[in-house]
Amino acid sequence: MTSNEAMVAGQGVSQEENPYKITKKDLIRSSLNLGALGMEFSWTYYKQMNLAFCLMVAGMLKKIYHGRPDDYAAALHRHAAFFNITVQFAPFVGGIAMAMEERVARGEIEPESVNDVKAALMGPLSGIGDAIFLTTIRVIAAAVGISLCQAGNAAGPIVFLLIYNIPAFWLRVWGVQKGYSMGVSFLEKASENGLMTKVMAAIGIVGAMVIGGMTKDMFWATIPVQIGEAVKGKDPTTIQSVLDGIMPGIVGMCAFWIYYWLLSKKINPMWLILGTMVLGVVGAFFGFLG
Structure with missing residues (x-):
């Protein structure tokens, strides 16, 4: 149960009657709202996708911290921290974060742990997501679409959009639900048996590898200063x-x-x-x- 569910259940109200319970509809709506779909629209060099992430989860935070405006404001401020990820994975991280926020509301975990988990997931998931969507699916979709256009088929642009967006939107909708369920069950069991420490260490290693690769592939400056005379040929x-x-x-x-x-x-x-x-x-x- 969430903190609000526990409070309502303590008053003899069933979970079904609790209007502040995070539902499947809430999760799906968050994965398709303006924040989730606009991760790149409000991108800044300072904190990148943080504003869009806040907008994506704001509705669920209102439910979690219903009647607690100060805690709601603190949660929004918490999620205004730096955030950057392959956009299709953002709802998945949002689902995990909301499950953890419920535990924060109950006083079971420290608020800082939410951003720790978000930060640990950003690098590895971005490495996976960029490889899947940017260098694989997008290339395949473009190849098919261009081939159709070259053949004079007007469906080329439509096919391109379908090939790229069908798996992208499926991942958004499925990911937020899976993330939320993992946040409730997996994170709880992992914290009890010590697995969470191992998972965080493994994620940190993968994240360091991704960042190491990015320092080479995303740096485009050279030092062309000559230190010797040109030799023929x-x-x-x-x-x-x-x-x-x-x-x-x-x-x-x-x-x-x-x-x-x-x-x-x-x-x-x-x-x-x-x-x-x-x-x-x-x-x-x-x-x-x-």
Whole structure:
């Protein structure tokens, strides 16, 4: 039972009569509401999808904290923390978070644990989701749609949208329900037998691997400064080629750790963004960045 169910049940009211119980309809509605479908619309460099996530779960939080406006406000503030994930997996994480919020409302777990779980799930699920939707399903859908268009078939764009969106929307609807049920049963059992600690450790390892891969694949700056004369038939040696010979992606890794260190010093992310833009323009103008 949720905290509201327990309160109502204590007054002799059956669960079916409890208007504040999170239902399957609530879960499905949240997976298809403006917040869930607009994860990218309110995206910011500062906290990315946090506003959309709050909008996605706000209705369920109102039920969980009915009659407790201060707790409801605290929950919204809690979920305004940084959030970023493959959008199709957002309802799944939302379902888990709402199941945990019910336990928070009952005083069974600490409020901070909700964001800890969200943060731990973001990296691994994004790695899986991007591989499935962006590099697999989207490519297949585009290939089929383009082939139909080249053959003069007007159904090409429609087929593209269907191939991509049918599994995407199915995952949203199924995911929020599965996440909620896992949050109620799996997380409770895992916390009792110590499995949760192992799961969080494993998720953290996978998340670190995903972030490590992203530091290489999503960093597009090079150091094209020449350190030797061009030899006939060969390109001149550059600092970038030397660094690539030591370890491919070392420049991106160094940039990642510099940003990580600056953030640990409480440097405002907006200053880091502006500084990156200025450094990029200056570096490209003088030729030490490419």
